[in-house]
Amino acid sequence: MNDARGAGQALINKLLDTCLLESGTVSCTVKMHDAVRDMALWINRHEYNKVDGFLARDSIIRREDREHIKRIHLWDNDLEEDARFNPDVILSCSSNRTLLLISVRGLRPPILQGIASGSMKSTLRVLDLSRSDTRGELPAEVGLMAELRFLDLSSTGITSLPKELGNLVKLRQLILRYTLVLEQIPQEAIAGLRSLQVLDMSGSVYDWEADPRGEDGGRQLELGDLEAGLPRLEELHIQLGTPRALERFLNSDKLCSRTRGLSLKRRHRSQNEGPPLYGEGGSLFWRVFSRMGGSLKTLELHGDDAHPWEGGLRISLDQLPLLEDLGVFSFRSERMPEVVLVGSNFTPRSSSSIVRLSEFTMFNCDGLKMLKLVGAFPCLQEIYLGNCSTMEELALDEGVAAGIAEEGTQDDAGLLDRYCPMLRKILNTRGAFLCFREAANRLVHGGRGQIINVTSSVVGSLRPGYAAYTASKAAVEAMTKILAKELRGMQITANSVAPGPVATDMFFAGKSEEDVRRSVNEGIEYLESMNTLHGIIPRPEHYA
CATH class of the missing domain: 3.40.50.720 (NAD(P)-binding Rossmann-like Domain)
Known part of the structure; x- marks a missing residue:
């Protein structure tokens, strides 16, 4: 999986270098050069017999040409209002392999059922419904798409997954990010996906500690099912909201080693009850570092209002050698005066393991007085701070400052340039x-x-x-x-x-x-x- 992503990034970089792609208006995005886009659309309209067709937002496709369509991309459309892209147009593309319906409105259950059970069911490999207005239970017909490899339901209003989802034996990636009303996941829907390599449930509110019996009496997905039922799992992104769930998770060698993204955020139903999210004295907090530090690339830590953190929060990034994004949110306590990030323990003349942290976000941390950086952060590019009304200082530790001063500069910006050479933004400002x-x-x-x-x-x-x-x-x-x-x-x-x-x-x-x-x-x-x-x-x- 990492090799494939690396190859894709290398290809994007090559296209950027040759100006066939340009940087997008939003960070970490790219777009086609206008001339390249116009040429691609012209070829797409006039040379169907020579290339695989691509149905885009501004294309009008004759019925006799639809058998050449291999990819469909609709973005920010309303299927109920735009006659060019009514369901019949989409469903009649019988050879289509990729269907991207991103931020599309009007995706009613009959349309989804038609996509899953119609002429595309034996050819479709990629289905992206992210940010669409899909709501309620995902239709059971989704289990008929035997060739599906990639399914993205991020930021949709789905409340439950059907058991039939488990029939997708070739599915490799299932993306359920920010599914904020997803409450029902039958065990059969996930545990049978024996080819699944990536399961992304970042920001999902699914309760791993809820009643194991679902509304229909069937067994709901539990953490143990991820360990036992997904033999090819390589990458897991998950949100945990109770100390019991976190402790169970930390007891699994497989889950700890496969997790690339972890968010710890207490569930609303347990805000004012039960033990601290991070354990007594932060015991579970430190176990996260020792058990999962070698695999995490993204880590979000949310405060526990019922059990405010006491004392400074010190995070040593040498325990998190792969971590690229770190977020600290809603640690609201006057008893936590500072957050200390410890980077690579070396001076510019020495060598040591390199800290890979590239982005740090801290938001809604009233009571905090200081953010302190200790050591070097050679990959750090952006620091975002917000709603930290009592924040007084962003500081490099005195030892680092003294070492740099011996080399002839005492300028704060110079310190940042030396110890954070890739830093582009602090607060966006x-x-x-x-x-x-x-x-x-x-x-x-x-x-x-x-x-x-x-x-x-x-x-x-x-x-x-x-x-x-x-x-x-x-x-x-x-x-x-x-x-x-x-x-x-x-x-x-x-x-x-x-x-x-x-x-x-x-x-x-x-x-x-x-x-x-x-x-x-x-x-x-x-x-x-x-x-x-x-x-x-x-x-x-x-x-x-």
């Missing part, structure tokens, strides 16, 4: 932080002045899809408030301006006209309160 510091120094010497920073109204609207951006802007607002306090009495003010929706590439990226209208309406109260630019979406120059 490394530049803002450095500008704050420089502006404050100059204005203090000048005797008076104003510092104004631009943030965003998304901090108040909490719009889905803007998590990292919102967290970064919230962090800038927190810095502004702290700076205002630090400059009190010096005739220097510090404030931030939070515009509503602005017509930028990022704002329009991935949005339909309906999405744009909805986003504007969410900010209408803000616009009215500012008494400015009614009825239009402002452009950047309006604020320049």
Whole structure:
């Protein structure tokens, strides 16, 4: 699996180098060069007898040409309103192998049943329904797609999986990320998938400690079934919400060694009852590192409000050699004054194991005073901080600073460049932080002045899809408030301006006209309160 991903990434990099692909408007995405896209669509429309056809959003396909269609991609469409892509068009492509219905509306049960039991059932290998409006129980007919290798149901409203899903003996990847209402998974639906290599349940609310008897009296999926029933499992992403589930998980050598992504978040039903999520004195917390540290690439740690963490939180990344993304959320306690990340234990002249952490996020951690980096972080690219209103300092430890000072520099930015050479963003605002510091120094010497920073109204609207951006802007607002306090009495003010929706590439990226209208309406109260630019979406120059 890793080899295949590596080959795919190498191919993408090669296409980027030759300018056939370009960087997308959102981080970690790519897009076709306009000329390449136009040529591909022209060939797709006129050369069906020479190439495998691709049915895209802006294609109109004659019925006699549909037998050439091998791939269908619809994104952000409404099947009930767009006549070009009514169900008959999709279902009549009998040779289709790939069906991507991403963010598609109007996917009613009869359509899904037709896809699963119709002419494509013996050819379809990839089915992606992520972010579509699929709701309720997945139709039992899904078990008829005998050739299916990849099924993505991420961010859908499915509440249960059918037992017949277990008939997909060739299925290799099942993606159930952020299935926020998925409550029923029969044992037979998963335990029989003997070819399954990847099971991704990141952010899923499925309760591994619920009543093992489902609503129909059948047995529900348990952690033990993942160990016993999936012999080819290579990669597992999972969310656990009770100390009992976590302890059971840690007792399985197979599950610990196969887990690449782990989220620990107490379930709502047990918020105010039972033992601490991380065990007495954090015992289970430290066992996660010792038992799973060698396999984890993504780790999310959520606070337990019923049992606040006491003392500093120190995470040694040498115990997590493969970890790339680390998130710390909702550790709200005045008894946890600092978070310490310990990186590679070496100086620039020495060698040691390299810490692979590339992104660190900390959100909603009121009570925290300091984030401290100890050692080197050669792969760290981004730090996101948000809603940490008591945060006062982001610090390198004194030992590192002293070692660097001996080499001739005492500049904070220089320390970051040396020990975090790939760091591009702090709070999405490394530049803002450095500008704050420089502006404050100059204005203090000048005797008076104003510092104004631009943030965003998304901090108040909490719009889905803007998590990292919102967290970064919230962090800038927190810095502004702290700076205002630090400059009190010096005739220097510090404030931030939070515009509503602005017509930028990022704002329009991935949005339909309906999405744009909805986003504007969410900010209408803000616009009215500012008494400015009614009825239009402002452009950047309006604020320049």
